[in-house]
Amino acid sequence: MKKRKIGLASLLILVLITCCFMSGEKVTAMTEDIEVIPGEMILSIGDSSSMQSEEGINQNLDSLLQENEFVLKDDLLESTEIKSEDEFHILGQDSLENDVIENMGYTYLVGYPSGEYTFEQARTKLEEQLTDAGYEVKGIEPNYVMTALETADSQEQDYDINPNQKWNYEMIQVPKAWKITTGSSNTRVAILDTGIDNVHPSLSKYVDTGLGKNFASGSSTDTMDRQGHGTHVAGTVASYGNVTGVMRTATLIPIKVLGDNGKGTTYGIQQGILYAAKQNADVINMSLGGGAYSKSFESACNTAVQSGTVIVAATGNEYKSYISYPAAYDSVIAVGAVDNKGQRGSFSNYGKGLDFMAPGVKIYSTYLTSDGSYAYLTGTSMACPHVAGVVGLLKSVDKDITAEQVRALLKETAKTAGNSNEYGAGIVDVDKALQKLTGTEVTVNDDTNVLNAEKWVPAQQYKLGSVVSYDGNVYVCVKAHKSSEGLNPANTPALWYLCEETEEDAA
Template sequence: MKKFLSSVLAAILLMVTLLTGVSFGSPAEGHSSDYIEGQLVVSLEEPFMDSSQSVDDILMEADSLTESGFAIADSLFGQDAGTFSVQALDSDVRATAIEKMGLVYLVEYSVKDYKSIESAKNTLEKKLDNLGFHVRYISENRKMYALETATVQDVSPQAIHNNQRWHYEMIKVPQAWEITAGSSSVRIGVLDTGIDSNHPSLKDLVNTSLGSSFVGGTTNDGNGHGTHVAGTIASYGSVSGVMQNATLIPIKVLNDSGSGSLYGVQQGIVYAANIRADVINMSLGGGGYDQGMDEAIQTAVSLGTIVVAAAGNDGRPSISYPAAYSGSIAVGSVTSSRTRSSFSNYGPGLDVMAPGSNIYSTYKNGQYTTLSGTSMATPHVTGVFGLMRSVNPNLSPAAAGDILRNTAQPAGSSDQYGHGIVDAHAAVLAAAGGGDTPAPSAPGDLISTGQTGTSVSLSWNPPTDNEGVTAYEVYNGDSLAATVANTSATVTDLTADTTYTFTVRAVDASGNRSEASNAVTVTTDSDSSQPSPTWAPGISYKIGEEVTYGEATYQCLQEHISMAGWEPLNVPALWLEK
C-alpha cells in the first residue's frame, strides 16, 4: 500500500513539475451532483396546430403543468419566451433545427414535490401527453465545465515569451501561412467563458455584436479560459495564433466560474449555426451522452458548421462528451516531445492530436499566460479549419474532417493518437486543391517479417508513384491498426494463437488514399508461460518486444539500443507499461 501511495504521489509531483498553469477540460462524468436540481430539458414533436395559439402559449398557460409544480423557463426556438432563448432564427435554420431536435424547452419544477428525478420526469411526460403532445425525450439539465481546480500561475503583460511558439511550428503553421494567414470572412464561434474583446492581441478580431451570452450578462470574459482559447485560434502581434485574421465570435455558455449547462450549450450551438459560423470551438466537457446535445451538433453540421471539441482531461481510454458525438472532431493533446499528454483522453473516436501542454496565449484583462489541457489543443485544430475555410469557403464539414485526418502527421497507434498530429500546411494545401491530386498507387509486396504472441511486424514496398506520399495506413481487417511514415510497422496488442489479415494503403498530402496492398495473413505465436526477459542496458530492442523491469512488464515503442538511465520507468517515449 505504501508503495502504491508513493507511486501516486510521485505521479502527482511529476505532473506539477511538467504542467504550468491550469488543466482545462471535462471533469469525471456521471456523478449525480452533475445535474442542475429542479431543471429538465424536454423535446416535443412539432404538432399540427389547428389553433391560433402557439405551442409555447399552450404550455405556458397549461394549468395541469403549473398545478404539478412545472414551469416553462425557456423555449429554445421561441420568439419571445424565456430570458436566454435563441431569438430570431432564420427560417431555414429554424426548420432544420426543429426537424432534427424537435421543440426544445427548459422546464423547472419544485424539487420538494418529487422524490426523485425519475418521478418528476414520469409526471411531466403524462401531463404533456394529456395535453396532446408527443414527448421525444426528457433529460436532466446537466452541468458543463471549462476548468478543473488548479490555479493560474505566471500571468504576464508580456506578449513576447521565449520558446513559446513551438506548438505552431509542430503543426506547421508558418508553412500554412505561405498559402493563407486567414480571412475576416471566416467566422469562429467560441463557445466558452467569453472573450476579452479589448485585449491588445485580439481587439481587432473579436465581433461582440455577433456574439451572445446564454448565462446572463455580457460576453466579456471574467474567467480567462475563453480568451486563452480565442488567442490560440486567432490573434496578431508577437503572440499570433494559428490564424492571423478571422472573426472571433464570443458565445458565452459558461459563466465566470467556468460552468454552464447542457441546455445553455445547445443554445450556443444553434445560435452559432444561425449566424453562419464556419467553425465552433468547444473546449469544454461534462454531462455524458445527451440526445439533445447530439441533435444540436447534427443540426450545426447539417447547416455547414464544423464542430471541434476537447477529448477530455481524465487520462482515460474513452473520449468525453461533447467530443464523443459523431458530429464532433475530437482533439487530444500532445507535449512538445510529440507524445500524448498524460492527462489527455484517448481511445476509439479520437480524431487528431494537437499541442496542449504548456501553451502560451492571451488571457483576461489584456494579459498572457501558460495553460495546459485538451482545451488548449482544441483551438489549434479550430484554427486549422479556419485556414482551410479561408482558401475554400464551400468546404463541407465532412470533407474538411477527412482532409484533417488524412493529412495528419503520423505519431503512434490510432488508439493513443487518432490519425496523428494535425498538419496545418498539408491540410490547407489539400483544402485549396493543391498537391498531388490523383491518388497514389497501392503499396506492393506486403510481407510479414515476424510475429510474437501479441504482435506482428510487416514491411512493404512504396507505390510506384511515391511522390507526395506522406503516410501509410496499416489495416487489421477493416480496422485501422497503425499509421506510419516509413515502409514498415509492428501491430501490437494482438491475441496469441490468432489469425489476422493485414493490408496497407498509401496516403498523400492531399488526403488521397490508394487502393489496398496485397493482403497477408499471419497467425500469432501461441501464448508462452515463459516470463519476458529483464531489461538491461546495451541491448538492441525492437518495436513490440517485451521486458520486465521491477514488478512491471513493458513493451518497446521505438527501436533503440538501451543505456543506463533509460530504464523503462524513466523513458515513457520508449516503453509502454503493460
C-alpha cells in the same frame, strides 16, 4: 460510431480547462454527487401536422405546464433567435429553423418544484401529462452543470512571446500554411466558453461583440470573460501583437455559455451551438465536455453541422481510455493533446472516436489581467483551438467545405504519431491540408512544372495551379486572379505559394 452511453454514476461534466496540474495531481471522474440545476429539465416534443402554429404550441404547453406545477422557463428557438417571425411554420422550407424542429423537435427549459419532486418523479409526471394531452415526447433530460476549473499552470507574465513557444505552431506547420492563407475577416469562429476579453490588446480587433451573446448568466449582451479560459482559447485561434494565433485574421464570436464562476449548463451550451449556427459561424470551438450522453445535445450538434458549421471539441483531461462529450458525438471533430515531442499528454483522454491530436502542453496565449496579459496553460482545451484555427484557415480558402470533407482532408494529411487508439489519425498538418485543398500539393513537388515556370507578368489572368518565377523564386497560384503591378507573388501569399528557389538564385 462515436456514441457511447454510460450510467449517470460515471458522469463528470467539466470544462476541459488545463486540468493537467503541474503538481501532478490527477483529475478523475466523479462517481457520486452529480451536479444538476435543481428544479430544471430539458424537454423536447415532436412536431405535429395538427400543431403548425408555434405560438399555439407554446400557449397550449404553457397552460398545461402551469396546471401541473411546471413552469416554461425558456424556448430554445426563441432565445437563439432562430424562431421565424411568421406565425405558422412552413413545412419543407429550407431553413435552420426547420432543421432544428426536424432534428430536435420543440425544445424548452422547464422548471418544477424540486422541494416536492425528485427529477425522476417530475419527469414521469410531465411525460404522462404531455402524452395524455396528445404531445409526442421526444426526451426529458436533467440540466447538468458544467464547471470551469482553475489551473496551477497559468504563470501570468507581461512580456513578449518567448520564441521557444513557436514549437506548437511549427509542429502543425502553421508558418508554412501562412504562405497560402493567414485567414480572413470573413471567416467566423464561435468560441463557446467563459467569454472573451474583448479589450485585450491582442484580441480586440478580432472580437465582434455585436455577434456574441451570453447564455450563462447576467445580461444577454455581456460576453466579457472574467475567468480567463475563453480568452486563452480565443488567442490560440486568432490573435496579433505579442502573440499570434493559428489564424492571423479572423472574426471571433464570443458566445458565453459558462459564467464568471466557471459554471454553465447543457441547455445553455445547446443554445450557444444553435445561436452560432444562426450567426453563420464557420467553426465552433468547444473546449469543454462531460461524460453523459444527451440526445438533445447531440441533436443540437448535428443541426449546426447540417447548417454548414464545423464543430471542434476537446476529448477531456481525465486520464481515461474514452473521450468525453460533446467530442464523442459523431458530427463533432474530437481533439486530444500532445507535448512538444509529439507524445500524448498523460491526461489526454483517448479511445474510440478520437480524431486528431494537436499541441496542448504549456501553450502560451492571451490571458486576463487589467492591461491584457499572457499565460501558459495545459490541457486538451488548449489543443482544441489549434484545430479550430486550422479549420478556420481551410474555411478561409473554401467557404463551402463541409465538416465531413474537413475531417477527411485532415485525416489524409495528418502526421502519424502512434497507434490510432491513442492518437487518432495523428497530428494535424495544416500546410499539407491547404495544399491538398487548393490543388498545389502536386505542383509544389513537380520538378517538371518548376523547370517550366514562366516569368510572372502583371495584367495577366492566372488560374489555380499556374506556376511562375519571380525575383528568383518559383510560385504556384492558389487562387485564380488577374495580376497587377502592386500584387506580385512575393507580397501576396493569399494568391501565391512559394515553392522553392530556382537553380540560378540558389547558385
